[in-house]
Amino acid sequence: MDFEPGAEITALLERVRAFQDQHIYPNERELLASLDREVKQGVPYPADLIEIRQKAKDEGLWNLFLPDEEFGPGLSNLSYAMLCEEMGRSPAIAPMAFNCAAPDTGNTEIVIEHGTDEQKEKWGLPLLEGEIRSCFSMTEPATSGSDPTNLAATAELDGDEWVINGHKWYTSGAVGASLAIAMVITEPEGNPYARASMILVPTDAPGYEMVRPLSVMGHTAGPGHCEIKYTDCRVPESNLLGPRGAGFLIAQDRLGPGRIHHCMRAIGTAERALEMMCVYAAKREAFGGPLSEKQFVQDFIAKSRMEIDQARLLTLHAAWKMDTVGKRAARQEISMIKVVAANMVMDVLDRAIQVHGSLGMTDDTPLAMMWRFSRMLRLADGPDEVHKMVIARREVGRQLKKAEAAAS
Numbered sequence: 001m002d003f004e005p006g007a008e009i010t011a012l013l014e015r016v017r018a019f020q021d022q023h024i025y026p027n028e029r030e031l032l033a034s035l036d037r038e039v040k041q042g043v044p045y046p047a048d049l050i051e052i053r054q055k056a057k058d059e060g061l062w063n064l065f066l067p068d069e070e071f072g073p074g075l076s077n078l079s080y081a082m083l084c085e086e087m088g089r090s091p092a093i094a095p096m097a098f099n100c101a102a103p104d105t106g107n108t109e110i111v112i113e114h115g116t117d118e119q120k121e122k123w124g125l126p127l128l129e130g131e132i133r134s135c136f137s138m139t140e141p142a143t144s145g146s147d148p149t150n151l152a153a154t155a156e157l158d159g160d161e162w163v164i165n166g167h168k169w170y171t172s173g174a175v176g177a178s179l180a181i182a183m184v185i186t187e188p189e190g191n192p193y194a195r196a197s198m199i200l201v202p203t204d205a206p207g208y209e210m211v212r213p214l215s216v217m218g219h220t221a222g223p224g225h226c227e228i229k230y231t232d233c234r235v236p237e238s239n240l241l242g243p244r245g246a247g248f249l250i251a252q253d254r255l256g257p258g259r260i261h262h263c264m265r266a267i268g269t270a271e272r273a274l275e276m277m278c279v280y281a282a283k284r285e286a287f288g289g290p291l292s293e294k295q296f297v298q299d300f301i302a303k304s305r306m307e308i309d310q311a312r313l314l315t316l317h318a319a320w321k322m323d324t325v326g327k328r329a330a331r332q333e334i335s336m337i338k339v340v341a342a343n344m345v346m347d348v349l350d351r352a353i354q355v356h357g358s359l360g361m362t363d364d365t366p367l368a369m370m371w372r373f374s375r376m377l378r379l380a381d382g383p384d385e386v387h388k389m390v391i392a393r394r395e396v397g398r399q400l401k402k403a404e405a406a407a408s
């Protein structure tokens with residue numbers, strides 16, 4: 001396998017890097033504050049970010065995530081993963097600047113891939129143009145998100161309308177979203193993996209209620225992670241995405257690439273934290289010399305360097321496997337990187353904060369924001385423990401097969 005980016009991706013990486021240097025890092029704190037201040041129902045992005053997004057669009061740095069050549073640049077998972085690392089250096093802003101932020105990326109992909117012409121026109125194109133935002137509404141406070149076969153929210157057909165009832169939470173980005181994709185049970189008698197469907201719900205539909213943005217580690221503002229109630233919420237029958245009962249199948253499409261993107265962004269976040277740790281440690285003096293000469297700190301730095309590089313190689317390998325043998329065959333690798341990258345970034349951030357002393361806990365550096373932003377990764381898109389459970393199951397199965405083959 002060859003992880004050399006190649007001329008096209010090297011050029012794109014340089015452009016993304018230069019764009020971030022010019023427009024994002026110098027304005028990062030103000031952009032974060034604008035997001036918190038301005039995003040509300042009907043306002044998906046703050047004015048200063050809209051300006052930066054327009055520049056990115058004008059420069060062709062737009063929708064880079066789309067593997068579909070009709071609508072995006074058609075990059076492989078491996079190539080796009082490298083761009084994600086760059087964007088992950090400013091995880092709360094840069095992906096939005098390039099119209100490459102979750103959950104819009106996954107939502108756009110499934111609308112483009114599984115939507116009817118009408119759905120693509122109504123929701124897919126405005127998402128691609130960056131005119132609207134969307135959210136994905138699956139997790140429920142009353143049932144285990146780790147095992148979504150337990151989902152309780154339902155939708156029933158009444159004439160030519162779906163009537164949705166359910167209580168969701170952690171619907172990220174719902175504050176400024178025009179579209180929610182709700183995962184609900186439509187086939188209660190079906191097998192557990194064929195009971196759920198996805199339904200497109202405009203956030204002004206009757207019966208859709210954004211109850212509150214949850215307080216996530218003290219933060220409630222911005223696009224938000226929201227509690228949503230669907231109470232006799234009515235949408236046209238034609239808002240079903242894909243076939244009835246295909247919710248889990250479509251979710252799988254969304255999750256594989258989504259996890260690689262999350263992991264590579266986490267690697268970019270960790271890389272920036274390590275850079276900050278090294279520079280600060282070299283300048284800050286205590287007990288007769290710079291922190292960078294203390295063995296405890298050298299241990300932090302060396303471990304971080306090794307762990308980031310290990311995680312990057314494992315993630316690029318997973319992306320390469322998806323590109324060469326497909327999403328299904330790469331499932332084990334995708335689960336592995338999800339655990340490795342999500343834990344690695346927290347370890348590196350924690351060390352970077354420690355080296356910065358009390359400065360690391362303030363919002364005067366991006367470390368605290370990156371810590372808050374990254375902690376979710378050990379839970380969202382499958383908690384560590386669930387990924388480890390399936391990694392172990394597959395590994396036992398593989399080893400048993402090998403042992404049986406050797407014995408026969």
Ligand SMILES: Cc1cc2nc3c(=O)[nH]c(=O)nc-3n(C[C@H](O)[C@H](O)[C@H](O)COP(=O)(O)OP(=O)(O)OC[C@H]3O[C@@H](n4cnc5c(N)ncnc54)[C@H](O)[C@@H]3O)c2cc1C
Pocket residue numbers: 103135136137138139140143144145146147169170171172173216225376379380381382383385386389
């Ligand atoms: C910031 C953030 C953003 C999110 N955004 C979205 C979103 O946009 N849309 C959405 O639908 N959801 C979203 N989620 C929800 C996320 O996907 C769920 O939290 C996740 O799936 C876990 O579900 P749960 O919270 O119900 O935990 P539970 O399923 O109740 O699990 C609780 C804990 O039990 C343990 N556990 C579970 N299974 C096992 C096992 N087999 N063995 C051992 N231990 C186990 C794990 O430690 C797990 O963390 C988000 C979450 C966060 C924190």
